[in-house]
Amino acid sequence: MTATDFLDRRDADKTLGPATWGWRGRLRRWSGGLLKPAMGPKEQAFEADRAQIQKDFDGPRTIAFVNPKGGAAKTTGVLAAGFTFGTVRGGGVVAWDNNETRGTLGIRGSRSTHRNTTRELLEDLGRFKDVYQSRIGDLGAFVRSQGDAHFDVLASDERPDVTGVIHAKDFGEVHSLLERFYRILLVDTGNNLRAENWLAAAEAADLLVVTSTVREDTGYSGLWMLDALQDAGYENLKYKTVTVLSDPSPKVDEALARDLVAVYEQRTRGVYRIPYDPVLVAGGVIAYNQLSEATQRAWLRACAGMAAAL
Numbered sequence: 001m002t003a004t005d006f007l008d009r010r011d012a013d014k015t016l017g018p019a020t021w022g023w024r025g026r027l028r029r030w031s032g033g034l035l036k037p038a039m040g041p042k043e044q045a046f047e048a049d050r051a052q053i054q055k056d057f058d059g060p061r062t063i064a065f066v067n068p069k070g071g072a073a074k075t076t077g078v079l080a081a082g083f084t085f086g087t088v089r090g091g092g093v094v095a096w097d098n099n100e101t102r103g104t105l106g107i108r109g110s111r112s113t114h115r116n117t118t119r120e121l122l123e124d125l126g127r128f129k130d131v132y133q134s135r136i137g138d139l140g141a142f143v144r145s146q147g148d149a150h151f152d153v154l155a156s157d158e159r160p161d162v163t164g165v166i167h168a169k170d171f172g173e174v175h176s177l178l179e180r181f182y183r184i185l186l187v188d189t190g191n192n193l194r195a196e197n198w199l200a201a202a203e204a205a206d207l208l209v210v211t212s213t214v215r216e217d218t219g220y221s222g223l224w225m226l227d228a229l230q231d232a233g234y235e236n237l238k239y240k241t242v243t244v245l246s247d248p249s250p251k252v253d254e255a256l257a258r259d260l261v262a263v264y265e266q267r268t269r270g271v272y273r274i275p276y277d278p279v280l281v282a283g284g285v286i287a288y289n290q291l292s293e294a295t296q297r298a299w300l301r302a303c304a305g306m307a308a309a310l
């Protein structure tokens, strides 16, 4: 095996898995690099999406997942994007639950030995004030490593006895801190467009991801939110927004899906479809390695679309 073959093989190892290589990739690998069919169109598209996700940005980037309707797949989307950006880029990614009330990101992500959240981080912000002394390792007391998914989760307040309002100033302080230590910040949001921390997230975001399931009410809520942002004077809204449309059941209303794709294509810069996946249904900790090949591929495409927009 030549040095180049060795590197080729190492690269192949870093892809999502055998199922995603296509027959050409599998043949290349199983023959130990002896047979090298040229990349087919599927494999080329796959590599192009990975390269797009791995691109260098000239600063940290914030992506906010938004839709004022509950069950619109915001939290699911943040976790799937965290897994995709985290594994393809090899880290540098944080998913932050910016819900004003108890969010579910902490419940659906892997647990940690600590139970600290945004609230405890806010109470302890002083220790990060000295930029020369504070270290990313110190954040380990507040964020929860997602293991093989290669991203961290900063959960929202989990104490039942606290109202836990996050003010715009609080958002700004945590955001600045995370920007110091991460390259990609994925922000989960709540359902109240008038909440200070919702508005602050929309303002701070380099990119908005409108998530929706193929349901009329959820699709409508996302459009209503875009109208509200437009009316509030947000500039370049179409340019800085993409849509992720997930199938909520194995049997999808294709006519509704077509209508939603058409209307969101008019309002945002791209629409990405995510298939139904039973692994995402239970609402517990997501077993990323059990996601179907189609789901993983769809998220790779969606995240490449996000990276291209950043």
Ligand SMILES: Nc1ncnc2c1ncn2[C@@H]1O[C@H](COP(=O)(O)OP(=O)(O)OP(=O)(O)O)[C@@H](O)[C@H]1O
Pocket (backbone or CB within 6 Å): 067, 069, 070, 071, 072, 073, 074, 075, 076, 077, 104, 190, 191, 246, 247, 248, 249, 274, 275, 276, 277, 278, 280, 281, 282, 283
């Ligand atoms: N691709 C998918 N396949 C199957 N089910 C899905 C998929 N995407 C989302 N779901 C389902 O949608 C449910 C609700 O999604 P999620 O909790 O992410 O919504 P949300 O917008 O964060 O809601 P809330 O505003 O209440 O926090 C998930 O628990 C899951 O059951």
Ligand SMILES: [Mg+2]
Pocket (backbone or CB within 6 Å): 074, 075, 076, 103, 104, 105, 188
């Ligand atoms: Mg949620």
